[in-house]
Amino acid sequence: MKVYHQMGFRDKWNIDCLKSGIGDGLIFSPINMDSDKLLALPKSIREVSFLDPQFYLLNKEKSTNITYPFFPGNIKADFSTADLDVSNSKLAELCIDYQVNAGLEYVIIPTRYVDAVPTRYLEQMAENFVYPFLEVKEQKNITKKFLLTVVVKQIMIEDKDKLDELLNWMTGISGIAGFYLIFENNFTSKQIKNFEYLSKVLFFIDILKQNELEVHIGYCNTEALIYSAAMPDSITIGSYENLRMFKITRFEISDGKPMHAPNARLYSSKLLQWVDYNYIESMKSLIDKYDLFFDDTQYKPLMFSLGEFKDQPFSWHFAKSEIYKHYFEVFNSQIKSLASNQLERIEQLKLIIRTAIDNYKAIEDSILLDSDSDGSHLATWYNVLNSYKKTL
């Protein structure tokens, strides 16, 4: 299973890590990286990466997306939904040409974002994107694999009729190798704790794999470990939370209100959680060898004031690259250590979860954690894996 970097702000962190062997490729973001910069990257990086065209809000100009020739506003100012009927072939050709000429690993067919799903949503996606892109593919005899972007809304997972409709539509499309999936949900907790939702997502991935389609899941957080049980082809690692949880607000122009700076958190593979730094500081003073609950990387001594950094307190801040490079290294390693046999992988994940639960018991003898830093998601995850295993 591959690990792609979900690119965003601070893309240098991702590129540096990829160059040092962490991750398998990049998913480029037009709203964060201009076209010239992408094309100037080494071929060796571009050929293991792909681009999300980000047509979610169609013509909404944001930052650097206008530097791409396929940005709808470059075809016609005030490009609107009505223009899609007339210009979908032109858009498809520009978008495909760019991705092919850039030497990327896949050609990605974009999608529109919708808030409430209209009745003819799938038909419109087919007419506006799938058919025009596949027509160009055939006309130009392009052999590169195509992936279709699908934003899977929470209702499409939870409602059986919508789930069946979506799966039938997706598996009925010929000419594509698979999908670039984005699971969108409205859960307020930082980790997903809903048994039904996670179980149905595993079913969803499983059906696509049974249909011999590639499944690449974007905007993943720690639940990528659970998704891995259904054997997708790739998951993502992202620095900030907005790259590990899909929200359409990321593509909207900010209204100028000051943004709340997030508390720095650190990922631990032994806890399967991003722990707020305030709790790490508490653990430091209350738990002997507290650092053993966190992974060893080249960045750990600095963050935990160990060894040569013993007298240098670390200033936990979301702008510190060490926190996120640490996560890239740890999570990538965790994913790469998973068994390639599905049943073995599930048992391995269950053991990892049990170990994490035991670790939390040890911590909570001294420190109480809030529900966004604790292991309250782990029991559900364990049960989801057992439930999924029974279906195999």
Place this chain on the structure above:
Amino acid sequence: MERNEFNIIRKIAEGGQKIVYFAESKTDPSIKVVVKDAKINSMASLQRITREVNFLSGLDSHYFPKNYGSTFDMTTMTMTVIEEYVEGKTLRDVMTNYQSWNEIRNLLNELINAMEFVWENNVVHRDLKPENIIIRTDGKPCIIDFGIARFLDMESITNTLQQMGPCTPLYASPEQLRNDKTSIDIRTDFYAIGIIALELYLQHHPFAPDIVGGGLLYDNLIQGKYALPNNGKPEDSSVTSVVERLLQVQPYMRPRTISQFRKLINTI
């Protein structure tokens, strides 16, 4: 070829707004054809039908009757299609020749060979059934009713399903019965072939209430209830493995591609 080049010998079939005749060439009676007259409901239907007839008329395969041309009479809104008359018997008439899994599998492979080019072009037959499959004298199948009449049969099937009329579609998939057009694709034909395969093995329609239970065949079709063992014929694990995949209610649980379909029936 034009209609007036032929002598109508007899009526073969009539149903809905379609009449099918057996005819012979006036100049060479050895040339035997089928002449189909069918009423078109609307210009929209005509455009759709014309596109597909044009596609099908380009098919050059012994698996389909040769198409000798079509004409449309606007005054009577009647389309006439002239096709090769295929010598042979319908699969319905020779069902007893296909009772073992080997015999059934060989036929399925031939049906896939027949439909492959059509499916690759995303054309769905939608009405595969034993009556539409002629077994030629050389044993190869020929799929008839792929011309204009199919489309009107399609419309009548759709209308029947909408009105739940007297004509029960015995080989319709659940998505056809629900009139769920977005889910109708080549897997719909796979489902029909699954019913045919099981009917050949059981020598009885597998969804019939007298062997499955339930009140109506239609209800059994829509619920996906069918029989495997029947009256002294034991369950065959190969047949079961194949039909269980083909007769899944959800298309996403059936084979997705032609090659997956072939692999299913040839590697069991």
